[in-house]
Amino acid sequence: MPKLIRPLGTLLALLAIITGIILSAPPSLASTTSPEPTPGATSSAPAEPFQNRISGVLRNADGPVAGVRITATGEGFSGEATTGENGTWSIGVPVQGTYQVEVDVSTFPEGVKLAAGTPNPREVTFVNTSNAAAVFPLGEGIVVQSASFGEIFVERLIAGLSFGLLLALASVGLSLIYGTTGLTNFAHGEMVTVGAVLMFGFSVAGFPVWLAMVLGIALGGAFGWVQDAWLWKPLRRRGTALIPMMIISIGLALAARYTILFNFGGATQQLPGASSPILELGTISISRNTLISLVVSLVVIVLIALLLLKTRLGKATRAVADNPALAAASGIDVDRVIRIVWTVGGVLAALGGILWAYYRPGVTFNMGQQILLLVFAGVILGGLGTVFGALVGSVLVGLFVELSTLWLVADLKYVGALLIMIVVLLFRPQGILGRRERVG
Amino acid sequence: MDFLNIFGNAVGEIVSPTTAAYALASLGLAVHFGFTGLLNFGQAGFMAIGAYGFAIPTLLWDVPFVVGVLIAVVGSVIFALLLGIPTLRLRADYLAIVTIAAAEIIRYVVTTNELTEITGSANGLAAFEGGFYAMNPFPQGTYNFGLTSMNERDIWIRVVAWTLVALCCLLVFLLMRSPWGRILKGIREDENAVRSLGKNVYSYKMQSLIFGGLLGTFAGMIFTLPRGAVQPANYQTELTFFLWTCLLLGGMATVLGPVVGAMIFWVVLSLTQGLLYGAIEAGYITFLTTTQAGQLRYILVGVALMLLMIFRPQGVMGNKKELVFA
Numbered sequence: 001m002p003k004l005i006r007p008l009g010t011l012l013a014l015l016a017i018i019t020g021i022i023l024s025a026p027p028s029l030a031s032t033t034s035p036e037p038t039p040g041a042t043s044s045a046p047a048e049p050f051q052n053r054i055s056g057v058l059r060n061a062d063g064p065v066a067g068v069r070i071t072a073t074g075e076g077f078s079g080e081a082t083t084g085e086n087g088t089w090s091i092g093v094p095v096q097g098t099y100q101v102e103v104d105v106s107t108f109p110e111g112v113k114l115a116a117g118t119p120n121p122r123e124v125t126f127v128n129t130s131n132a133a134a135v136f137p138l139g140e141g142i143v144v145q146s147a148s149f150g151e152i153f154v155e156r157l158i159a160g161l162s163f164g165l166l167l168a169l170a171s172v173g174l175s176l177i178y179g180t181t182g183l184t185n186f187a188h189g190e191m192v193t194v195g196a197v198l199m200f201g202f203s204v205a206g207f208p209v210w211l212a213m214v215l216g217i218a219l220g221g222a223f224g225w226v227q228d229a230w231l232w233k234p235l236r237r238r239g240t241a242l243i244p245m246m247i248i249s250i251g252l253a254l255a256a257r258y259t260i261l262f263n264f265g266g267a268t269q270q271l272p273g274a275s276s277p278i279l280e281l282g283t284i285s286i287s288r289n290t291l292i293s294l295v296v297s298l299v300v301i302v303l304i305a306l307l308l309l310k311t312r313l314g315k316a317t318r319a320v321a322d323n324p325a326l327a328a329a330s331g332i333d334v335d336r337v338i339r340i341v342w343t344v345g346g347v348l349a350a351l352g353g354i355l356w357a358y359y360r361p362g363v364t365f366n367m368g369q370q371i372l373l374l375v376f377a378g379v380i381l382g383g384l385g386t387v388f389g390a391l392v393g394s395v396l397v398g399l400f401v402e403l404s405t406l407w408l409v410a411d412l413k414y415v416g417a418l419l420i421m422i423v424v425l426l427f428r429p430q431g432i433l434g435r436r437e438r439v440g
Numbered sequence: 441m442d443f444l445n446i447f448g449n450a451v452g453e454i455v456s457p458t459t460a461a462y463a464l465a466s467l468g469l470a471v472h473f474g475f476t477g478l479l480n481f482g483q484a485g486f487m488a489i490g491a492y493g494f495a496i497p498t499l500l501w502d503v504p505f506v507v508g509v510l511i512a513v514v515g516s517v518i519f520a521l522l523l524g525i526p527t528l529r530l531r532a533d534y535l536a537i538v539t540i541a542a543a544e545i546i547r548y549v550v551t552t553n554e555l556t557e558i559t560g561s562a563n564g565l566a567a568f569e570g571g572f573y574a575m576n577p578f579p580q581g582t583y584n585f586g587l588t589s590m591n592e593r594d595i596w597i598r599v600v601a602w603t604l605v606a607l608c609c610l611l612v613f614l615l616m617r618s619p620w621g622r623i624l625k626g627i628r629e630d631e632n633a634v635r636s637l638g639k640n641v642y643s644y645k646m647q648s649l650i651f652g653g654l655l656g657t658f659a660g661m662i663f664t665l666p667r668g669a670v671q672p673a674n675y676q677t678e679l680t681f682f683l684w685t686c687l688l689l690g691g692m693a694t695v696l697g698p699v700v701g702a703m704i705f706w707v708v709l710s711l712t713q714g715l716l717y718g719a720i721e722a723g724y725i726t727f728l729t730t731t732q733a734g735q736l737r738y739i740l741v742g743v744a745l746m747l748l749m750i751f752r753p754q755g756v757m758g759n760k761k762e763l764v765f766a
Contacts, residue, residue: 075563095562098553125553126562184533235750243479243532247688248749250681255742262735369677373544376537384533415548418541425534426526 053131053268054099054124055090057275058083060112060138069107070134072124074099082107096126101134112138125411131268131362149406154284156402162290163359164378164398165297167371168391169352171378172304173224173345175390178379179321180341181232182242186249188349188375190256192368195220195350196357197260200269209272213354220350221343227252228342233335253369261365268362271354275361293355300351301391304344308387317341321385374401374414377421383434392432397421446714452588453706460601461487461663462705466686466698467608468655474692474762475616476648477628479536482523483683485543486653488675489515490660492550495670496558498568505571509661516657519546520650528645540677551672564671572597572665594666601662605699608655613695615651624648678738685745691758700756705741712737 054072058065064087071080075097083089093099102121105114114120114136124134174188199216203209231252235245276289308314319327320337328334349368356371357363378397382389397417404416424431453459465483472478493512497503503511523542527535550559559565578592590598615621623644626634635641664670682705690701716733719725728736754760 096551097562098556184536240750244749244753246479246533246536247684248746250684251742251745251747251749253742254678254681254745255739258735258738258742262732262739373537373541377541380534380537409552409554411552412548412554415545418545421541422526422538425530425538429526429530429534 052094052096052126053090053092054101054134055088055131056134056136058087058089058103058136058138064088065109065112065138067107067109069104070101071104072099072101096132098123098125099132100124103136114138131360151284153403153406155286156406157399158284158286158294159290160399160402161395162294162297162398163402164395165301166293166352166355166359167374167378167398168301168394169297169348169355170371171375171382171390171394172301172387173348174375175379175382175385175387176317176321176341177345179385179387180317180324180338181236183232183249184242184246186246186372187227187253187256188345189368189370189372190253190260191220191223191346191349192353192356192371192375193257193260193365194223194368195353196271196363196367197264197353197365198350199354199357200264200271200363203272212272216354217347217350220353221347224342224344224346224349225339227346228339232342233339257366257369264363264365266365268364270362271357274358276358289358289361293358297352297355300348304348305388305391313337313340374398374417377417380421381424381431383431386431386433389431389433442718446711446718448588449714450707450710453710454703455598455602456706457597457601457662457666459702459706460598460605461659462683462686463605463659463699463702464608464662465656465659466683466690466702467605467612467695468652468659469683469687470692470694470698471612471624471648471652471655473687474694474697475621475628476624476645476652477532478528478645478649478652479532480539480649480652481536481677481680481684482539482541482543483653483656484675484677484679485539485546486516486519486656487660487663487679488543488546488550488672489519490657491664491670491675492559492565493657494661495565495568495664498571499565500558505575508568508571512657512661513654516653517650520653521646524646524649528642528649540680543675543677543680547672547675559672562672564669566669568670569665569668572600597662597666604658604662608658609695609699616695620644620647681745682741685741685748688745688748688753688755691755692753693759693762694755694757697755697757704756709737709741712740 058068058070064083064085066083066085066087068083068089069080070083070089070091071078072091072093075093075095077094079091079093081089081091091101100121101124103114105120120136122134122136124132126132170188170192173191174185177183177185177188195216197216198219199212202212202215207215231248232245235248240248273289276287278285279288279291308317316327316332316337317340319330319332320334324334327337353368356367360367374397375394378394379390380393381396382391382393397420400420401413401417405413408416465487468486469480469483472480490512493515494508497511498505498508519542523535523539527538549555550564551562552559553561555561573593573596576592576596578595580592583590583592583595616624623634623639626637626639627641627644631641634644663674686701686705687698688701689704690697690699713734716725716728716736717730720728720730720733725733748755753763
């Protein structure tokens with residue numbers, strides 16, 4: 001069917017061109033155009049041969065501390081770095097493992113001291129990302145408090161809620177697509193990545209942060225629109241069955257992921273404002289970005305819920321999800337609804353990707369793939385094809401992932417969520433809000 | 441550009457142990473998907489169990505080669521049972537998501553720093569292949585085969601790997617002609633019809649899952665033995681998707697399809713790499729770096745997977761009538 005080859009090729013070419021054009025701008029621009037006071041450490045650091053890095057910012061009450069030597073040893077490797085003018089430092093390491101990071105106290109400027117109780121050297125462990133942070137609080141008289149269990153619990157709870165809601169952004173889109181077309185879309189992770197990568201590209205190209213974000217989200221929606229227009233709709237027309245479509249989405253995911261890698265590179269980049277201040281709310285401390293992310297995703301999800309429940313379009317969407325043939329018979333333009341669902345799914349995934357980039361923090365070519373299974377877990381937990389189930393399931397997964405770190409080592413936190421998904425399938429395969437008939 | 445060398449390398453890929461491992465693991469997928477209709481996206485997990493199940497006891501307790509293999513086999517059977525119990529009663533896409541999740545769970549567990557003593561975390565394990573090469577009957581030396589030359593270890597692993605592939609192909613061929621295989625194909629075509637004939641569909645699906653998983657487990661061992669090392673990064677979901685590409689290239693409901701598919705996959709990968717790298721080094725291509733050329737090949741794999749599925753779902757050798765989906 002030659003009718004399909006052209007759009008397919010155009011789709012991939014377009015993806016390549018968009019990311020290519022945006023990312024060809026010199027990355028050094030990022031630090032000059034960024035309105036935030038502390039640009040990401042990686043954008044100002046020189047290129048290093050390793051993709052994994054340990055980094056941090058050294059600052060005391062007077063501002064950043066420059067010229068301090070920091071060493072990292074472990075996994076049969078040792079490297080060192082010196083903090084820059086803005087206090088940032090970053091050490092590239094060959095593998096993700098555990099490292100001993102030590103501040104050379106003799107290189108401190110006059111009057112600078114490590115806060116009492118700070119372990120030095122301290123142990124740093126990578127948690128499934130290519131970036132690990134090491135924090136060394138400075139300042140005389142500052143005592144590092146060990147927070148009580150209750151405080152840590154509340155902090156994890158807020159972080160988990162924030163993480164769960166950003167997962168929900170992606171999973172609501174996935175669930176809508178599944179509900180209306182029956183497709184289990186394995187390329188949804190790449191729709192998440194595209195948002196963050198495009199926002200990074202636009203901000204590097206000199207756009208203001210808000211515009212870069214809007215453009216990233218808009219193009220994420222365009223990616224969804226284009227996918228449906230040039231790939232999925234022609235396939236539906238051909239009567240392609242669901243399992244082949246699922247495998248096609250895997251092919252698309254591979255092609256898209258490596259297209260992004262091709263243009264973006266394997267390094268971890270930071271969005272402007274990625275190193276946000278820690279806010280103190282009473283006794284608990286939470287990063288500002290985590291709170292903003294929580295509010296943004298909550299507002300967007302409420303909007304989507306209102307859209308689905310109150311508007312004609314939402315009603316049409318639910319009708320198509322329920323029974324496409326009957327919806328078509330009662331005068332609903334099914335193809336138009338599906339197109340809108342893909343576009344909205346793309347927008348939500350792109351927004352989720354940007355929030356995920358702030359949450360981790362960092363933009364990488366495979367960041368979407370990393371949460372794809374958690375998104376699936378959320379969708380299955382709530383019930384495949386139910387939008388509100390996806391929301392509830394994702395929040396539960398997010399909470400579970402963050403709260404499990406209270407008992408589980410951090411690099412196993414995703415395992416718990418995936419296990420929960422399998423256990424839920426064992427006892428309630430239709431999910432929390434699913435209907436029994438949906439299960440084969 | 442040294443075309444002779446590039447082609448020599450590509451031809452060498454046909455018999456390389458990695459190709460054999462891919463062929464064997466794809467054959468397992470053929471049993472799962474092509475013959476039974478089970479969507480297993482966790483074959484990388486079965487391969488990881490083969491590799492770690494063999495390497496860990498060998499290093500930890502210094503068990504003989506055969507015992508190591510047996511432990512891996514038992515591990516694989518247990519893994520298949522754990523996977524099958526919650527999912528085989530459900531629709532196909534649930535199995536897909538659960539298998540992919542289970543494979544990732546295995547990868548996270550062997551990567552965690554908590555278990556560094558046992559699994560070596562991100563660095564993996566090495567130096568466990570001694571028992572295998574101690575059985576090598578080929579005398580030490582260099583053997584010439586026209587375009588390439590090999591040492592006695594290269595020959596030994598190739599002979600073992602391809603003998604295993606041949607035996608497994610024969611076994612699958614015989615099994616699929618047997619009444620047992622007919623029931624599997626019946627489940628693929630119409631589960632309810634088979635159930636109405638009084639067969640326990642759940643049990644047959646489980647047997648198929650275990651059998652195909654075992655092929656993946658053996659593939660995992662063959663994959664690691666020539667490397668002499670096992671690293672978690674090798675067992676990501678991409679591996680499973682490459683295996684699927686091999687399977688769909690060759691033909692999903694055929695015995696020799698996965699083998700041919702794996703050979704085509706690796707020859708094409710090797711050829712494109714050789715030609716691209718050669719062209720870059722010779723200065724014919726200036727807009728690509730060698731890293732990007734490597735990534736370009738995987739974009740092509742993804743596109744190939746899509747195009748195959750859209751335009752020739754039966755693969756090179758398959759019969760369109762035997763597709764799981766019409």
